[in-house]
Amino acid sequence: MQEKGLLIVLSGPSGVGKGTVRKEIFSQPDTSFEYSISMTTRNPREGEVHGVDYFFKSREEFEELISQGKLLEYAEYVGNYYGTPVDYVRETLEAGKDVFLEIEVKGAKQVREKFPEGLFIFLMPPSLTELKNRIVTRGTETEDLINNRMLTAREEIEMMHLYDYVVENDQVELACERIKAIVTAEHCRRERVEQRYIKLLEAE
Ligand SMILES: Nc1nc2c(ncn2[C@@H]2O[C@H](COP(=O)(O)OP(=O)(O)O)[C@@H](O)[C@H]2O)c(=O)[nH]1
Numbered sequence: 436m437q438e439k440g441l442l443i444v445l446s447g448p449s450g451v452g453k454g455t456v457r458k459e460i461f462s463q464p465d466t467s468f469e470y471s472i473s474m475t476t477r478n479p480r481e482g483e484v485h486g487v488d489y490f491f492k493s494r495e496e497f498e499e500l501i502s503q504g505k506l507l508e509y510a511e512y513v514g515n516y517y518g519t520p521v522d523y524v525r526e527t528l529e530a531g532k533d534v535f536l537e538i539e540v541k542g543a544k545q546v547r548e549k550f551p552e553g554l555f556i557f558l559m560p561p562s563l564t565e566l567k568n569r570i571v572t573r574g575t576e577t578e579d580l581i582n583n584r585m586l587t588a589r590e591e592i593e594m595m596h597l598y599d600y601v602v603e604n605d606q607v608e609l610a611c612e613r614i615k616a617i618v619t620a621e622h623c624r625r626e627r628v629e630q631r632y633i634k635l636l637e638a639e
């Protein structure tokens with residue numbers, strides 16, 4: 436029987452650098468996990484591509500996916516739906532590959548309920564002031580939305596105790612190294628690694 440992959444969930448407040456860290460991780464040639472592309476009803480930002488950054492859906496299409504049970508989790512965030520396609524995640528895990536989700540905290544909580552054996556990593560900003568700087572610097576939000584996101588961020592940070600690990604995103608490269616080290620350590624800790632070596636011993 437094929438071993439199942441590890442479900443890795445990266446979450447944290449908006450603007451902390453989840454997208455930046457995720458893109459850096461997936462630009463590294465030694466990264467062996469698969470990124471699950473989310474569905475969203477928000478409009479594409481400049482340069483974003485359907486099927487690469489997100490699957491962009493209308494509200495009607497998204498609600499249809501919800502009612503058909505096609506989403507592992509979903510959440511409404513600052514007026515738009517975001518969700519993870521369940522079939523892709525299950526099939527990829529079944530194929531023995533690790534799946535990486537980059538999602539907000541309400542969705543991560545739902546995944547924890549359905550997949551308690553997942554690996555949950557919370558990305559922390561060095562400070563709330565730095566978090567606000569990052570959202571302002573990114574320049575994608577109006578002032579109202581920034582204030583809204585800062586309020587949401589405080590609530591999100593209070594959820595960090597639900598995670599297995601908290602990683603500070605002080606520098607992107609360091610945050611990526613920490614995340615990869617955690618995944619490597621988790622593989623060593625999990626029984627299936629042990630089982631692989633037991634099989635090896637039996638074969639000799
Ligand atoms: N629950 C959930 N959240 C998601 C999903 N995809 C992205 N998000 C989160 O939705 C929030 C808003 O994403 P986005 O509009 O791309 O803005 P940004 O991450 O702040 O650049 C971020 O916290 C994302 O991590 C998903 O499939 N499910």
Ligand SMILES: Nc1ncnc2c1ncn2[C@@H]1O[C@H](COP(=O)(O)OP(=O)(O)O)[C@@H](O)[C@H]1O
Pocket residue numbers: 447448449450451452453454455456569570572573604605606607
């Ligand atoms: N370690 C870091 N140091 C400084 N700026 C960062 C760091 N990580 C991300 N940023 C910047 O912060 C902003 C928000 O990052 P982004 O990846 O969009 O966050 P999220 O996906 O969590 O909402 C972007 O302008 C990004 O370039």
